[in-house]
Amino acid sequence: MPLEEYGRKRDFRITPEPPPDVGTATSGRSGRFVVQRHRATRLHYDFRLEIDGVLVSWAVPKGPTLDSKIRRMAVHVEDHPIEYFDFEGVIPAKQYGAGDVIVWDWGTWEPEAPTLDGRKSVNEGELKFRLNGEKLKGRFTIVRTSGRGGSRPFEGDDGDQWLLIHKADDAAQPGWDAEDYPQSVKTGRTNDEVKANRDAIWISQAPAAVAEIDLAGAKTAPMPQKIEPMAATLAGTPFDDEDWLFEIKWDGFRVEAVVDEGKTRILTRNLNDAATYFPRLLGPSSRWIEAQQAIVDGEVVALDDDGKPDFSLLQTKLGDKEATGLVYQVFDLMYLDGRSLLDVPLEDRKRLLRSVLKDHPRVRFASHVVGEGKAFFDAAGTIGVEGMVAKLRRSRYEPGRRSGAWLKIKIRPEQEFVVGGWTPGSGNARDLGALAIGVYEGDKLRFTGKVGSGFTGLIRKDLLKRLEPLVQDDPPFDPAPPKDYRGRWGGDLKDITWVRPEIVIRAEIGGWTRDGQVRQTAYKGIDSGRDPRDVVKETAVATTAAIREAEAAEPERPDQDQEAPMPSKSKSKSPSPATSSKPAKASTDSPSTPAFDGPTAAELKALDDLGKEGVWTVGGRDLKLTNLDKPLFDGRAGPNGGAEPPITKRDLIRFYASIAPTMLPHLWDRPLNLHRFPNGAGAPGFWQKDIPETAPKWLKKWHETGVEGREDRDANDHLLAVDAGSLAWLANQASFEIHAWTGKLPEPWQPTFAYIDIDPGENTTWDETLTLARLYKTALEHLSVRGYPKTTGKRGIQIWIPIVQGKYDFSDTSSWVERVSRAVGSTVPDLISWEWATKARKGRARLDYTQNASIKTLVAPYSVRPAAGAPVSTPITWDELDDPEIRPDRWTVRTLPARLAEVGDLFAEAQTDAQELPPV
Numbered sequence: 001m002p003l004e005e006y007g008r009k010r011d012f013r014i015t016p017e018p019p020p021d022v023g024t025a026t027s028g029r030s031g032r033f034v035v036q037r038h039r040a041t042r043l044h045y046d047f048r049l050e051i052d053g054v055l056v057s058w059a060v061p062k063g064p065t066l067d068s069k070i071r072r073m074a075v076h077v078e079d080h081p082i083e084y085f086d087f088e089g090v091i092p093a094k095q096y097g098a099g100d101v102i103v104w105d106w107g108t109w110e111p112e113a114p115t116l117d118g119r120k121s122v123n124e125g126e127l128k129f130r131l132n133g134e135k136l137k138g139r140f141t142i143v144r145t146s147g148r149g150g151s152r153p154f155e156g157d158d159g160d161q162w163l164l165i166h167k168a169d170d171a172a173q174p175g176w177d178a179e180d181y182p183q184s185v186k187t188g189r190t191n192d193e194v195k196a197n198r199d200a201i202w203i204s205q206a207p208a209a210v211a212e213i214d215l216a217g218a219k220t221a222p223m224p225q226k227i228e229p230m231a232a233t234l235a236g237t238p239f240d241d242e243d244w245l246f247e248i249k250w251d252g253f254r255v256e257a258v259v260d261e262g263k264t265r266i267l268t269r270n271l272n273d274a275a276t277y278f279p280r281l282l283g284p285s286s287r288w289i290e291a292q293q294a295i296v297d298g299e300v301v302a303l304d305d306d307g308k309p310d311f312s313l314l315q316t317k318l319g320d321k322e323a324t325g326l327v328y329q330v331f332d333l334m335y336l337d338g339r340s341l342l343d344v345p346l347e348d349r350k351r352l353l354r355s356v357l358k359d360h361p362r363v364r365f366a367s368h369v370v371g372e373g374k375a376f377f378d379a380a381g382t383i384g385v386e387g388m389v390a391k392l393r394r395s396r397y398e399p400g401r402r403s404g405a406w407l408k409i410k411i412r413p414e415q416e417f418v419v420g421g422w423t424p425g426s427g428n429a430r431d432l433g434a435l436a437i438g439v440y441e442g443d444k445l446r447f448t449g450k451v452g453s454g455f456t457g458l459i460r461k462d463l464l465k466r467l468e469p470l471v472q473d474d475p476p477f478d479p480a481p482p483k484d485y486r487g488r489w490g491g492d493l494k495d496i497t498w499v500r501p502e503i504v505i506r507a508e509i510g511g512w513t514r515d516g517q518v519r520q521t522a523y524k525g526i527d528s529g530r531d532p533r534d535v536v537k538e539t540a541v542a543t544t545a546a547i548r549e550a551e552a553a554e555p556e557r558p559d560q561d562q563e564a565p566m567p568s569k570s571k572s573k574s575p576s577p578a579t580s581s582k583p584a585k586a587s588t589d590s591p592s593t594p595a596f597d598g599p600t601a602a603e604l605k606a607l608d609d610l611g612k613e614g615v616w617t618v619g620g621r622d623l624k625l626t627n628l629d630k631p632l633f634d635g636r637a638g639p640n641g642g643a644e645p646p647i648t649k650r651d652l653i654r655f656y657a658s659i660a661p662t663m664l665p666h667l668w669d670r671p672l673n674l675h676r677f678p679n680g681a682g683a684p685g686f687w688q689k690d691i692p693e694t695a696p697k698w699l700k701k702w703h704e705t706g707v708e709g710r711e712d713r714d715a716n717d718h719l720l721a722v723d724a725g726s727l728a729w730l731a732n733q734a735s736f737e738i739h740a741w742t743g744k745l746p747e748p749w750q751p752t753f754a755y756i757d758i759d760p761g762e763n764t765t766w767d768e769t770l771t772l773a774r775l776y777k778t779a780l781e782h783l784s785v786r787g788y789p790k791t792t793g794k795r796g797i798q799i800w801i802p803i804v805q806g807k808y809d810f811s812d813t814s815s816w817v818e819r820v821s822r823a824v825g826s827t828v829p830d831l832i833s834w835e836w837a838t839k840a841r842k843g844r845a846r847l848d849y850t851q852n853a854s855i856k857t858l859v860a861p862y863s864v865r866p867a868a869g870a871p872v873s874t875p876i877t878w879d880e881l882d883d884p885e886i887r888p889d890r891w892t893v894r895t896l897p898a899r900l901a902e903v904g905d906l907f908a909e910a911q912t913d914a915q916e917l918p919p920v
Contacts, residue, residue: 003020003054003079003080003081004020005078005079006020006078006079006080006081007019007020009078009096010095010096011095014092014095015091015092015095015096016087016089016090016091017084017087017089017091018081018083018084018087019081019083020081020083031050031108031109031110031811031814031815032050032085032106032107032108032109032811033047033048033049033050033106033107033108033109033131033133034048034055034085034086034103034105034106035047035048035063035064035103035104035105035106035133035135035136036048036087036088036101036102036103036104037063037101037102037104037178037182037184037191038059038097038099038100038101039099039100039101039191039195040091040097040098040099041099042061043061044059044060044061044063045059045060045061045062045063045064045104045178046058046059046060046077046101047059047060047064047074047164048080048084048085049109049118049127049129050082050085050109051118051119051122052118052119053082054079054080054081054082055079055080055081055082055084055085056079056118056119056122057076057077057078057079057080058074058075058076058077058142058162058164059074059075059077060072060073060074060075060164061073061075062178063177063178063179064136064140064164064166064178065166065176065177065178066136066137066138066166066171066172066173066176067166067172067173067174067175067176068165068166068167068168068169068172068174069174070166071163071164071165072163072164072165073161073162073163073164074142074161074162074163074164075160075161075162076144076160076161076162085106086103086106086186087101087103088101088102088103088184088186088187088189088194089101089194090194090195100191100192100194100195101191101194102183102184102186102187102189102190102191102194103184103185103186103187104135104178104181104184104185105133105134105135105136105185106133106134106185106186107131107132107133107134107136108131108132108133108809108810108811109129109130109131109132110129110130110132110811111127111128111129111130112128112129112130112139113128113836114836114850115834115835115836116128125143125144125162126141126142126143126144127141127142127143128140128141129141129142132854133185134185134219134220135178135181135185135220137171138166138167138169138170138171138172139166139167139169139171140164140165140166140167141163141164141165141167142162142163142164142165143162143163143165144160144161144162145161145162145163146161181220181338183220183338183339185219185220187215187216188215188218188220188339215339215341215344215348215352216344217341217342217343217344217345217396218339218340218341218343218344219339219340219342219343220338220339220340221335221338221339221340223260223293223295223335223338224295224335225258226256226258226267226271226295227256227295227334227335227342227397227399228271228399228400229254229256229269229297229399229400230297230332230397230398230399230400230401230403230406231401231402231403231406232389232402232403232406232407232408233402233403233404233406233407233408233541233546234407234408234409234410234538234539234540234541235390235407235408235409235540235541235542235543235546236409236540236541236542236543237409237543238373238374238376238377238388238390238409238543239373239374239390239543239544239547240371240372240373240374241371241373241390241547242370242371243392243393243394243551244370244371244373244390244391244392244393244547245346245347245350245368245369245370245371245390245391245393246368246369246370246372246373246376246377246388246389246390246391247331247366247367247368247388247389247391248329248366248380248385248388248389249380249385249386249387249388249389249408249409249410250299250301250309250329250366250385250386251301251309251310251311251314251385251386252299252300252301252302252309252311252314252329253268253269253274253277253278253299253300253314253527253528253529254268254269254297254298254299255267255268255269255274255278255281255298255299255300255328256268256271256274256295256296256297256298257282257294257295257296257298257328257330258294258295259285259289259291259292259293259294259295259296260292260293261292261293262284262285262286262292263284263285264282264283264284264285266278266281266282268528268529269529269530270529270530270531272529274300274529276319277318277319277528277529278300278317278318278320278326279319279320279321280321280322281300281326281328281362282328282362282363287358287360288357288358288360288362288363289356289357289358289363290356290357290358291336291337291356292337293335293336293337293338294333294335294336294337294356295333295334295335296330296332296333296334296353297330297331297332297333297334297397298328298329298330298331298332298366299328299329299331299366300314300326300327300328300329301314301326301327301329302314302316302317302325302326302327303325303326303327308383308384308385309385309386311506311524311525312454312524312525313325314326314525315459315462315525315526316458318528326362327362327363327364328362328363328364329364329366330353330357330363330364330365330366331350331353331365331366332346332349332350332353332397333349333350333352333353333356334349334397334399336352336356341397342396342397342398342399343396344396345393345394345395345396346391346392346393346394346395346396346397346405347393347394349397350368353365368391370393373388373390376388377409377411380411381411385411386410386411386412386414387408387409387410387411387412388408388409388411389406389407389408389409390406390407390408390409391405391406391407392405392406392550392551392554394554395550395554396554396746398746399703400703403550404541404546404549404550404553405550405553405554407541407543407546407547407550409543412508413508413509413510413511414506414507414508414509414524415439415506415507415509415518415537415538416439416504416505416506416527416530416535416538417435417437417438417439417448417451417504417505417506417507417518417535418437418438418439418440418445418501418503418504418532418535419435419436419437419467419499419501419503419504419505420436420437420438420445420447420475420476420477420498420499420501421435421436421475421476421493421496421497421498421499422434422435422436422463422464422467422496422497422499423436423450423492423493423494423495423496423497424495425452428457429455429460431460431461431464432455432460432463432464433452434450434451434452434492435450435451435452435463435505435523436449436450436477436481436493436496436498437449437450437451437505437507437518437521438476438477438501439535439536439537440532440533440534440535440536441536441537442622442697442698443533443697444478445476445477445478445501445532446477446478446516447475447477447479447480447481448516448517448518448537449517449518449519449521450492450521451505451507451521451522451523452521453521453522453523454507454508454521454522454523454524455523459523463526466503466526467497467499467503470499470500470502470503471497471498471499472498472499472500473498474498475498476498476499476500476501481493501532502532503526503532504526504527504530504531504532504535505523505524505525505526505527506524506525506526506527507521507522507523507524508521508522508524509521512537516537553669553745553746554746595661596660596661596664596665596723596724597619597660597661597723597724598657598658598659598660598661598724599618599619599657599658599660599724603616603617603618603619603657604654604657604658607625607650607653607654607657608650608654610625610628610650611628612626612627612628612629613625613626613627613628614628616653616728618657618724618725618728619723619724619725620725621696621698621723621724621725621728622696623696623725623728623729623732625649625650625653625728625732626732627649628648628649628650628653629648629649629650630648630649630680631646631647631648631680632646632647632648632649632652632677632680632681632734632736632870633646633647633652633680633681633866633867633868633869633870634646634681634682634868634869635647635868635869636868636869636892644869644894647869647870647893647894649731649732649734651870651893651894652731652734652736652864652870652893653728653731653732655731655864655870655893655896655897656724656727656728656730656731656736656864657724657725657727657728657731658897659727659862659896659897659900660723660724660727662862662900662905663721663727663860663861663862664721664722664723664724664727665905665908665911666740666860666861666862666907666910666911667720667721667738667740667860668721668722668744669720669744669745670720670740670741670743670744670745670748671702671718671719671720671740671741671745671748672718672719672720672721672738672739672740672741673687673688673718673739673740673741673857674687674688674719674730674733674735674737674738674739675687675688675735675736675737675738675739675866676688676733676734676735677734677736677737677866678733678734680734681866681867681868681870682866685737685866688735690717690718691717691718691719695729696725696729698725699719699726699729700719700720700722700726701717701718701719701720702717702718702720702745702748703717703718718741720745721738736863736864736866736870737859737863737864737865737866738859738860738863739857739858739859739860739863740857740860741857742755742852742857742858743805743854744805747805747806749854750805750806750808750809751803751805751808751809751810751813751852751854752802752803752805752914753800753801753802753803753813753910754800754801754803754808754813754816754817754852754917755798755799755800755801755813755817755849755851755852755858756776756787756798756799756800756801756817756820756821756847756849757796757798757847757848757849757851757858758772758773758776758796758797758798758799758845758847758848759796759845759846759847759848760795760796760845761833761838761841761842761843761844761845761846762843763842763843763844764831764843764844764845766887766888768831768845769795769796769797769845769888770797770881770886771828771831772797772824772828772831772832772845772847773789773797773799773881774881775824775827775828776799776820776824777789777878777881779820779823779824780799780801780820783820783918783920784918785801785915785917785918786801786802786913786915787799787800787801788800788801788802788875788906788907788909788910788913789875789876789877789878789881790861790873790874790875790876790906790907791873791874791876791886791887791888791889791890791891792859792865792873792888793859793863793864793865793867793871793872793873793874793888793889794865794867794871794888794889795888795889796888797888798858798873800858800907800910801915801917802910802911802912802913802914802915803914803915803916803917804914804915804916805914807916808917810852810853810854812917813852813917814849814850814852814853816917816920817849817852818849819920820920821847821849822834822847823920824847825847830844831844831845832844832845832846832847833845833846834846834847859873860873861873861874861875861907861910862874862896864893865889867889869889869892869894870892870893870894871888871889871890871891871892872891872892872893872896874890874891874896874899875905875906875907876906877903877906
């Protein structure tokens with residue numbers, strides 16, 4: 001359907017709809033889709049697929065559904081221009097389609113058959129495809145049922161009628177109704193809000209220049225039952241920085257409030273019922289917040305007569321049904337009325353929070369200052385509070401993570417401790433004189449000394465009441481405190497009573513001795529609801545380094561007048577790949593990727609000296625190793641006959657630990673998919689995403705729903721490789737084939753590379769594979785694009801092209817690589833096949849552009865492959881394509897170290913050389 005029909009129906013002097021630009025209708029497909037909720041003569045949903053440079057469109061009266069048993073009527077209407085993709089607004093009365101329009105859903109689509117021609121399928125009356133949107137997901141079919149094959153206005157009933165059907169797959173949901181999800185995915189507005197010209201949420205009391213709340217990061221999602229609280233990192237000194245805001249560090253109990261249809265639940269830091277401690281703190285939500293559903297973060301404090309928070313006073317308020325003197329200081333908002341706010345910048349979350357809070361005697365907004373951290377810290381010291389918290393203004397809310405984007409800076413040093421026993425005192429304190437305390441190091445509770453001051457008679461009585469049921473014969477500390485020569489607990493532990501380590505206290509401290517004992521302690525109170533095993537010694541990070549790392553991890557916010565980049569490419573946004581004039585190289589000054597250490601010579605010797613199993617310490621990580629002499633790879637045939645010795649698990653662990661300084665920059669902040677071969681490279685392997693419960697607690701993980709909250713995939717805990725110990729653990733698990741995501745945290749669903757994968761067929765020779773690689777080299781040079789080649793370690797060659805993260809989605813990279821690949825393939829048609837099935841290729845190579853997808857990965861640089869000799873996927877130079885000794889599996893765990901010593905990391909610049917993709 002030509003765009004002339006679209007233009008003929010509209011007067012662009014009156015309607016805000018975008019006029020057609022004939023030049024935008026190009027061949028090829030980019031694979032986006034959009035659904036607009038349109039209240040015209042009748043409510044309907046406009047379903048549009050991007051095909052050949054236009055939006056092929058259907059009107060769906062009752063809206064799409066995920067219910068596979070329901071068939072929705074759809075009327076085929078005129079094609080719309082690409083510029084219509086993100087149109088949201090009001091079409092004036094007496095104009096065609098008059099009414100209000102929101103962007104109800106958007107995302108990407110792909111045909112079920114990769115070679116399917118979308119336009120041809122529509123003309124023939126049936127198209128099968130998969131959607132990956134924010135609301136619509138899974139497999140669909142749209143099929144013509146009647147009509148004359150031409151366009152008809154939706155207002156008529158004699159148009160080109162089709163059926164839109166969701167297939168019975170994992171994404172199908174019985175009873176799913178589009179009307180249950182009324183908000184725009186672009187702005188969060190409803191049709192009523194668009195009609196009322198409500199462009200954003202405003203705070204009336206704020207200056208106009210700062211009043212607008214940016215909700216571009218909000219995502220439509222069902223409300224979770226709870227959200228793990230984000231934690232702050234201890235830092236050393238206050239600072240001034242306009243990118244940061246500063247709050248009081250409240251001396252109280254962390255509490256999360258969950259509002260659902262008028263009722264409020266409160267949860268502790270460990271997400272247990274906080275009503276046990278504060279039974280009548282808030283009451284009905286209608287009294288304190290304007291929300292049907294919300295999740296709020298804050299701290300419950302007890303205020304003394306001077307209005308200052310007092311943790312000791314709070315202890316006396318626990319269980320008080322009157323809640324006298326208690327205040328809930330709220331400082332964050334993670335969910336509000338159908339939208340997750342985790343990815344909304346902190347400053348905008350706080351603005352929105354303040355706008356929905358009502359006046360209430362026990363709820364207060366935790367205000368802040370911007371930039372003036374040093375003066376704020378001095379003022380906090382003057383009023384006698386515990387300290388301050390510095391928060392990066394643009395930071396996301398990171399559930400369950402102790403983040404560097406929040407830094408706590410204390411005026412009075414304090415520490416949490418686990419109680420392991422008590423000693424008697426003298427005089428009035430003879431019942432309880434001091435508490436024996438410790439902190440956890442891994443799974444062991446380490447003795448750190450005693451707390452002997454800060455107790456009143458009431459406090460001692462309460463502590464004994466809690467401790468006496470926990471009495472046990474043996475000390476809970478490992479190692480136990482030393483005994484004297486008579487076999488009794490010596491020194492100030494005489495007559496001690498040991499208890500199970502279940503109670504956590506807070507204490508002010510004067511510092512630590514060199515042997516890990518605490519000095520000058522004073523009891524503050526019990527930290528109820530705290531998990532003892534989470535109590536570790538807090539060590540302040542260097543403030544300057546923490547600021548740099550936090551700012552590097554969070555991308556700069558776009559200008560306020562720039563729209564969010566998801567996923568439209570309208571003219572109001574940054575240039576698309578089709579309009580970029582030339583590649584741009586990114587700055588390499590970012591400190592976001594740290595330097596990494598490998599094992600010391602002493603640590604490697606300790607590995608060599610271990611028996612078949614044992615505990616190996618590398619970089620401060622204790623790692624239990626097993627079956628160290630088990631052969632995992634057969635040796636290769638030697639040049640004069642015979643064979644090299646097999647490669648054992650010990651050899652593999654040594655290789656991965658030693659290569660950590662080179663490999664880890666390519667894995668940093670990238671979730672890993674692991675391919676394990678516990679019975680060796682010659683036996684079948686299996687894929688693993690989740691990290692088992694038996695894994696060391698020090699391994700760093702990322703929960704897959706933590707950033708995106710995707711409902712179309714099961715939640716997984718992915719490993720993040722951060723040190724030599726991480727790689728050694730992988731090797732000990734025989735997870736030697738490592739695949740890192742193309743996306744990088746904090747936005748793992750946005751690609752950072754465009755992938756070219758030359759996949760040889762059964763009949764493809766190595767020389768033919770090299771020919772294809774040289775053709776790609778020529779094509780990329782012609783486009784002024786910098787690609788980085790590497791061998792796969794098996795049969796092929798890959799070329800990685802670093803791109804600007806956040807500028808492209810996977811449909812962009814896939815279609816760009818496809819266009820380049822088809823140009824390359826057209827020069828040697830006898831060598832390649834575009835068939836999907838391996839048998840259909842008849843032994844020819846495939847230029848696989850489909851690896852550019854969110855659910856697919858390629859083997860990481862320097863990863864070991866499952867073959868004899870333990871070959872390694874190795875970066876090469878373009879000139880090495882002409883080296884007569886080049887082979888895809890040339891370098892192994894035994895030979896790669898020497899190559900690195902000679903040429904260094906040829907992929908180093910691939911992590912910083914971010915480019916724009918030019919037109920093809």
